[in-house]
Amino acid sequence: MxxxxxxxxxxxxxxxxxxxxxxxxxxxxxxxxxxxxxxxxxxxxxxxxxxxxxxxxxxxxxxxxxxxxxxxxxxxxxxxxxxxxxxxxxxxxxxxxxxxxxxxxxxxxxxxxxxxxxxxxxxxxxxxxxxxxxxxxxxxxxxxxxxxTGADQAKTAVDFFAGKGIDKLAIVNQGDAYSQDLANLTRDAWKAAGHEVSAFEYVNKGEQDFSALVNKIRGSGAQAVFWTAYYADGGLLIRQLRQRGFQGTIAVGDGSNSPKLFDIAGRAAEGVYAFSNPTADxxxxxxxxxxxxxxxxxxxxxxxxxxxxxxxxxxxxxxxxxxxxxxxxxxxxxxxxxxxxxxxxxxxFTPQHTLARSNFVVLEGQDGKWTRYQP
Amino acid sequence: MTWYDSLLQQLADGLVLGSFYALVALGYTMVFGVIKLLNFAHGDLYMTGAFAGFGGLSLVSGVLGAGWLGIFVAMLLAMLAVGCLGVVIERIAYHPMLAAPRLSILITALAVSLVLQNAALSLTGGQYTAFRTDLGFGGLSLGNLFISYNQIVLVATAAVLMIALELFVSKTLYGRAMRAVAIDKDMCRMLGINVSAVIAITFFIGSGLAAAAGTMAGAYYGSIWYFMGFLIGLKAFTAAVIGGIGSITGAMLGGLILGLLESFGTHIPFIGSEWKDVFTFAILILVLVFKPTGLLGKSEVERM
Missing domain, CATH: 3.40.50.2300 (Response regulator)
Known part of the structure; x- marks a missing residue:
C-alpha cells in the first residue's frame, strides 16, 4: 500500500x-x-x-x-x-x-x-x-x-470537563513528549480552575493489560478519565475501563480520534469524547x-x-x-x-511560529463513528 | 472500594496476567531444560500465535461464530500451526548449531526473533489489527469486586493446558523421555531414545502453548500487532527465572507470582504505575543475586 x-x-x-x-x-x-x-x-x-x-x-x-x-x-x-x-x-x-x-x-x-x-x-x-x-x-x-498546540487543547479539555459538572479527573499519558505535555498542561489548567486531579498515571507503550491501572482509577473516585496519548493503546484502555464497569465520562486527546479506535475498543467507544483538530467531515x-x-x-x-x-x-x-x-x-x-x-x-503565526488561534472541536463516538458534539 | 475489595480485585487481575506469563514461560523453560537454550524467539512465537489465532478465527467464525467456541477452535488451529513453525525453526536454525558453542546458538535465537518480528512488520505494515470477537463485557459483580466471565474462562483454559502438560510430562512415555533428555542427552542416545524427536516434540509443545496464550490475549484485549511479543517475552523469561529455569512447575509458579507482583506493585503507596516495570525487573535482579537457581530450580554447575 x-x-x-x-x-x-x-x-x-x-x-x-x-x-x-x-x-x-x-x-x-x-x-x-x-x-x-x-x-x-x-x-x-x-x-x-x-x-x-x-x-x-x-x-x-x-x-x-x-x-x-x-x-x-x-x-x-x-x-x-x-x-x-x-x-x-x-x-x-x-x-x-x-x-x-x-x-x-x-x-x-x-x-x-x-x-x-x-x-x-x-x-x-x-x-x-x-x-x-x-x-x-x-x-x-x-x-x-x-x-x-497542546496548550490550546488543554484549555478545550478543561472547559469541556467543567461543563460536564466534573470535579475529580483522572489523567493518563504514555510518557512520550506529546502525551506527557498534554497531560501536564491539562493537570495544571484543571488545578488552576479549582478542581481535583484524582489520579495522574502513566502506562508503557505496547502494554496490553491495564487492569491494575483501571482499579487505581476506580479506587480514586474519578468521575472522568482523560487519555492524552494515541488510539492503539487508548482503545485498549477504554475497553478495559468499560469492561470493569467504569461509568464515568471518558475523553481522549487528538492522537486518539481515529476511526480505528472503534475497531479496537468496539462498543466501549460509544459515548467516548474526543478533542480534535479540524477533520475534513x-x-x-x-x-x-x-x-x-x-x-x-x-x-x-x-x-x-x-x-x-x-x-x-x-x-x-x-x-x-x-x-x-x-x-x-x-x-x-x-x-x-x-x-x-x-x-x-x-x-x-505568533512570534513563536505557532498558529495564532485554537482550532479544536469536541467529537462524540456514536454508532461506530465520530460526530460533532453539541453540548 | 475498601482495601479488602481492592486486594481481592488485584488478586483476580494478577491471576489473569500471571496465566499469560506462565503459558509463555513454560516454553522458555522446556526448551532450556532440553537443549539449554534461552530461546529469545519465544515471545515472537506468542505474537505469531496471536496472528495465527486471528486467521483461524476468520476461517471458522462463519460456521462456529466468534464466541468462545470459535475462539477455542481457532486457538487449537493456532497451536497446531505455530507448534509446527516451532519445529521447523528448531530444524533449520537450532539443530545444526547444537554442537556449536552456546553463545552462537543464543545469537541465532535473537536472529530468529528479528526474522519473525520483521516478517510480521512487513506483512501487517506495522498496523494494529483489531481482533474482533463476540465476547461480551459481562461478569460477576460481588460488591466492588468485578470478575468478567472472560477472565474466568481464560484462567480456566490456562489451568487445563498446564495440568495437561504436567500429566504429559510425568505420566507418558514421551514425557519421561523428555525428562531423561534434559538430564543426559548422550546417555539417552545410547539407550536408544530418539533425541531429535524428543527435542522436536518439546519445541512443538512449547510453541503451541505460546500460541494458545497469544490467541487468548488477542481475544481478551482485542488488538494485536507485530511488537506485542517483545515485552511479554521479556517478562515470561523473568517468570521462568524466578520459578527456576528448566523447571516446569517453577515456570507456572513464576508466572503467577510475577502477575501478582505486577498487579500489587502498581498499588504500593507513593509509587505510581510508572514504577511497575522497575519493580518487576528489580525482583528479577534480587532473585538472580540471592537465589540464582530460582524458587524451584536445581543447582547446576554450568550456566549461560
Whole structure:
C-alpha cells in the first residue's frame, strides 16, 4: 500500500513533468519537497493519510502549472515510524537530498529531534500535525506549526470537563513528549480552575493489560478519565475501563480520534469524547477535497489530511511568494502568512511560529463513528 | 472500594496476567531444560500465535461464530500451526548449531526473533489489527469486586493446558523421555531414545502453548500487532527465572507470582504505575543475586 502509493505519486508527478518539459533548463528543474511522516509503526494510518493528502496537493499544484513559472514539485518521503531515532535518520536523509522545504511532522516526540537537523541545514519546515508545546523552544526559527498546540487543547479539555459538572479527573499519558505535555498542561489548567486531579498515571507503550491501572482509577473516585496519548493503546484502555464497569465520562486527546479506535475498543467507544483538530467531515470548505481524496485513494481522508494538504499548499504559496527557492526568503514568506483562508481555516503565526488561534472541536463516538458534539 | 475489595480485585487481575506469563514461560523453560537454550524467539512465537489465532478465527467464525467456541477452535488451529513453525525453526536454525558453542546458538535465537518480528512488520505494515470477537463485557459483580466471565474462562483454559502438560510430562512415555533428555542427552542416545524427536516434540509443545496464550490475549484485549511479543517475552523469561529455569512447575509458579507482583506493585503507596516495570525487573535482579537457581530450580554447575 505505502510503496504503491509512493510509486503512484512519483509516476504521476513524473508524467506531468515529462508532459510539461521541453528542453531542460535550470528553470525547469523540479522543486523537491520532503515529506516527513510515520508510514510504518503504530501511527502508520495517520502517516499514510498525510502522505496521501500532501501528494494530492502537489498533484493539483503541478496540474495548474507548478511553481515559480512552470517548475514541477517532486516529493520525497522520509519515514519516522513515530520513533525519535528513526526520525533523525529520515530527516538527515531528506536534508542530504537537498530538499527545498519539508512538510509533515506527526508525533511530537519524533518531530522534536528533527528540528535541529532542518535548522542546521536551513530548510523551511511546515509542521502540520505535531503540536507539543515542547517543540516551541526547540524551534531554531525555520519551522512553522499550523496545528494548534497542546496548550490550546488543554484549555478545550478543561472547559469541556467543567461543563460536564466534573470535579475529580483522572489523567493518563504514555510518557512520550506529546502525551506527557498534554497531560501536564491539562493537570495544571484543571488545578488552576479549582478542581481535583484524582489520579495522574502513566502506562508503557505496547502494554496490553491495564487492569491494575483501571482499579487505581476506580479506587480514586474519578468521575472522568482523560487519555492524552494515541488510539492503539487508548482503545485498549477504554475497553478495559468499560469492561470493569467504569461509568464515568471518558475523553481522549487528538492522537486518539481515529476511526480505528472503534475497531479496537468496539462498543466501549460509544459515548467516548474526543478533542480534535479540524477533520475534513467538520469543515464546510472541504467538500471538494473529500471527494477528490476519495476518488484518488479509494478511502476517506483521515483526521490530519486537511492540515497536511494545507501544509503543502502553504509551502507552495510561500515558495511562489518568495519568488525563488532561497531558504531565507521562503522562511520570511511563511512568517508573513496573512490569515488567508485555507481548507482548515485561516493561517497566521505568533512570534513563536505557532498558529495564532485554537482550532479544536469536541467529537462524540456514536454508532461506530465520530460526530460533532453539541453540548 | 475498601482495601479488602481492592486486594481481592488485584488478586483476580494478577491471576489473569500471571496465566499469560506462565503459558509463555513454560516454553522458555522446556526448551532450556532440553537443549539449554534461552530461546529469545519465544515471545515472537506468542505474537505469531496471536496472528495465527486471528486467521483461524476468520476461517471458522462463519460456521462456529466468534464466541468462545470459535475462539477455542481457532486457538487449537493456532497451536497446531505455530507448534509446527516451532519445529521447523528448531530444524533449520537450532539443530545444526547444537554442537556449536552456546553463545552462537543464543545469537541465532535473537536472529530468529528479528526474522519473525520483521516478517510480521512487513506483512501487517506495522498496523494494529483489531481482533474482533463476540465476547461480551459481562461478569460477576460481588460488591466492588468485578470478575468478567472472560477472565474466568481464560484462567480456566490456562489451568487445563498446564495440568495437561504436567500429566504429559510425568505420566507418558514421551514425557519421561523428555525428562531423561534434559538430564543426559548422550546417555539417552545410547539407550536408544530418539533425541531429535524428543527435542522436536518439546519445541512443538512449547510453541503451541505460546500460541494458545497469544490467541487468548488477542481475544481478551482485542488488538494485536507485530511488537506485542517483545515485552511479554521479556517478562515470561523473568517468570521462568524466578520459578527456576528448566523447571516446569517453577515456570507456572513464576508466572503467577510475577502477575501478582505486577498487579500489587502498581498499588504500593507513593509509587505510581510508572514504577511497575522497575519493580518487576528489580525482583528479577534480587532473585538472580540471592537465589540464582530460582524458587524451584536445581543447582547446576554450568550456566549461560
Amino acid at each position: 505505502t510503496m504503491r502509493t509512493i510509486l503512484k505519486l512519483i509516476a504521476s508527478t513524473a508524467a506531468l513533468h515529462l508532459a510539461a518539459s521541453g528542453p531542460v533548463l535550470a528553470q525547469d528543474e523540479p522543486i523537491t519537497i520532503g515529506v516527513q511522516a510515520p508510514t510504518t509503526g503504530s501511527e502508520a494510518t495517520y502517516g499514510k493519510d498525510m502522505l496521501n493528502a500532501i501528494g494530492l496537493a502537489a498533484d493539483e499544484i503541478n496540474a495548474k502549472g507548478g511553481l515559480l513559472g512552470g517548475r514541477q514539485i517532486t516529493l520525497v518521503s522520509g519515514d519516522t515510524a513515530c520513533d525519535p531515532q528513526q526520525s533523525v535518520n529520515a530527516a538527515s536523509r531528506l536534508a542530504s537530498q537537498e530538499v527545498v522545504g519539508v512538510v509533515g511532522g506527526y508525533c511530537s516526540g519524533a518531530t522534536q529531534p528533527t528540528l535541529k537537523i532542518y535548522g542546521d541545514a536551513n530548510i523551511p519546515f511546515v509542521i502540520v500535525a505535531a503540536n507539543s508545546t515542547q517543540l516551541i523552544p526547540a524551534n531554531p526559527g525555520n519551522a512553522f506549526m499550523i496545528n494548534s 467538520f469543515l464546510p470548505a472541504a467538500k471538494q477535497f473529500i471527494s477528490d481524496y476519495q476518488a484518488k485513494f479509494d478511502t476517506a481522508p483521515g483526521p490530519y489530511a486537511p492540515l497536511a494538504y494545507d501544509g503543502m499548499q502553504l509551502m507552495a504559496w510561500a515558495i511562489d511568494k518568495a519568488g525563488s527557492t532561497d531558504a531565507d526568503a521562503i522562511i520570511k514568506a511563511l512568517g508573513s502568512a496573512d490569515g488567508k483562508e485555507w481548507l482548515a481555516g485561516p493561517i497566521s
